[in-house]
Amino acid sequence: MLYRRFGNTGFEVSALGFGCMRLPLASADAVFHKDDGEIDETTSADLLHWAIDQGVNYIDTAYPYHQGNSEPFVGRALQGGYRKRVHLATKLPSWLIQSRQDMDRYLDEQLTRLQTDCIDCYLVHTINRSFWPTLIEHRVFDFLDGARADGRIRFAGFSFHDELDLFKEVVDAYDWSFCQIQYNYLDEHYQAGRAGLDYASTRGLGVVIMEPLRGGRLAANLPAAVQQLWNQAPVRRSPAEWALRFLWDHPGISVVLSGMNHMAQLVENVRLAGEVRPNSLSAPERALIDEAKVIYRQRMKVDCTNCGYCMPCPAGVNIPGCFTLFNNAHILEDVATHRIFYNVHIGPAHKASNCVECGKCEEACPQHIPIRSVLKETEKLFNDEP
Numbered sequence: 001m002l003y004r005r006f007g008n009t010g011f012e013v014s015a016l017g018f019g020c021m022r023l024p025l026a027s028a029d030a031v032f033h034k035d036d037g038e039i040d041e042t043t044s045a046d047l048l049h050w051a052i053d054q055g056v057n058y059i060d061t062a063y064p065y066h067q068g069n070s071e072p073f074v075g076r077a078l079q080g081g082y083r084k085r086v087h088l089a090t091k092l093p094s095w096l097i098q099s100r101q102d103m104d105r106y107l108d109e110q111l112t113r114l115q116t117d118c119i120d121c122y123l124v125h126t127i128n129r130s131f132w133p134t135l136i137e138h139r140v141f142d143f144l145d146g147a148r149a150d151g152r153i154r155f156a157g158f159s160f161h162d163e164l165d166l167f168k169e170v171v172d173a174y175d176w177s178f179c180q181i182q183y184n185y186l187d188e189h190y191q192a193g194r195a196g197l198d199y200a201s202t203r204g205l206g207v208v209i210m211e212p213l214r215g216g217r218l219a220a221n222l223p224a225a226v227q228q229l230w231n232q233a234p235v236r237r238s239p240a241e242w243a244l245r246f247l248w249d250h251p252g253i254s255v256v257l258s259g260m261n262h263m264a265q266l267v268e269n270v271r272l273a274g275e276v277r278p279n280s281l282s283a284p285e286r287a288l289i290d291e292a293k294v295i296y297r298q299r300m301k302v303d304c305t306n307c308g309y310c311m312p313c314p315a316g317v318n319i320p321g322c323f324t325l326f327n328n329a330h331i332l333e334d335v336a337t338h339r340i341f342y343n344v345h346i347g348p349a350h351k352a353s354n355c356v357e358c359g360k361c362e363e364a365c366p367q368h369i370p371i372r373s374v375l376k377e378t379e380k381l382f383n384d385e386p
């Protein structure tokens with residue numbers, strides 16, 4: 001395992017971090033994104049322990065992941081000596097904050113859930129234009145100062161989903177130790193993007209990457225033209241390897257989080273985290289990645305990363321499941337097969353047609369997707385006869 005500076009904190013983090021938002025689920029329906037919060041704890045703990053035994057020392061969870069079950073799972077899994085071997089990260093649920101007291105209340109609950117006295121890396125979760133003013137109004141910096149002073153947290157950071165100008169404003173607003181941004185070769189100029197990454201790292205912040213494979217979209221169900229590009233590359237690499245190499249090539253990145261739910265994925269990512277160094281991509285390799293980016297951009301119809309932040313929908317719509325099939329039908333140019341998946345696996349109670357247009361999901365979506373209108377397109381694609 002290679003280790004990298006975590007900004008100006010003075011400690012080093014493993015190049016690969018373990019994200020606990022996409023843990024293996026007990027239900028086979030996980031394939032169609034029905035996250036009922038029932039984590040397959042045995043398999044998940046095996047993966048987590050193996051990762052730590054290989055040198056992974058950064059574990060990322062959050063209050064809402066797996067319907068609130070991720071933090072308690074991590075708390076249990078880190079017993080038996082694992083807790084002290086890792087930097088544990090979790091996040092203040094910004095969208096639930098209605099007072100200064102709420103912040104202390106959630107942090108105390110998280111310490112209990114995680115069975116720890118101190119959270120090493122505490123993030124204000126998913127800062128965007130709607131949550132930021134409320135957080136300021138309720139004196140979030142006073143809360144962070146207090147929690148650092150009384151030892152409940154060690155380093156303060158934030159995760160971010162909005163435009164670059166707000167990102168810079170947030171970076172400059174407080175003495176943050178680190179930030180977490182969505183970054184991968186498709187999102188080089190999206191949200192904080194490369195400019196935000198450079199802005200934060202040159203100011204001494206550790207930079208944590210989320211969605212490095214765009215929730216798995218850069219690793220599986222590839223457009224045929226992208227697969228062909230990788231097949232013809234001078235060196236044979238999996239699609240996930242190309243995407244991860246793009247990230248670790250950046251010297252400003254501290255740790256790349258991955259939500260791994262199979263041992264084979266973990267083994268591959270750990271191997272790469274032990275060998276890919278900054279500035280190691282050649283110019284032709286970068287050009288190849290740029291070509292892949294163009295092909296994806298032409299085919300993808302909706303920028304959904306399957307994060308599940310929009311769920312649960314009060315009307316039962318399986319939003320990420322619908323969007324996965326909608327995208328895959330276009331990427332793989334196969335509407336007929338995906339129509340069958342839609343009707344059989346998503347099922348009548350969870351199809352796009354159930355949407356009552358309340359708009360709740362759109363407030364939560366970090367990608368700012370016009371969910372209601374894309375659901376209409378999804379329903380039209382799959383329910384219009386060919």
Ligand SMILES: NC(=O)c1ccc[n+]([C@@H]2O[C@H](COP(=O)([O-])OP(=O)(O)OC[C@H]3O[C@@H](n4cnc5c(N)ncnc54)[C@H](OP(=O)(O)O)[C@@H]3O)[C@@H](O)[C@H]2O)c1
Pocket residue numbers: 018019020021022060061125126159160161180209210211212213214215216217219220240257258259260261264265266268269307366
């Ligand atoms: N703060 C925030 O707002 C926020 C938002 C999103 C994520 N996060 C954090 O960041 C972490 C990482 O993001 P992410 O889970 O979206 O990461 P990601 O790496 O973009 O997506 C994870 C998915 O990629 C696939 N995968 C991983 N390694 C692979 C490999 N070697 N080969 C093939 N497929 C592979 C798996 O897909 P399959 O399941 O399809 O096999 C896995 O579920 C999360 O777990 C979470 O802790 C934070």
Ligand code: SF4
Pocket residue numbers: 312313314315316317319354355356357358359360361362371372375
């Ligand atoms: S707008 Fe539709 S999909 Fe979104 S939460 Fe409301 S009912 Fe569900």
Ligand code: SF4
Pocket residue numbers: 303304305306307308309310311319320323364365366367368369371
């Ligand atoms: S629609 Fe938005 S919130 Fe829902 S899974 Fe996709 S990216 Fe996440």
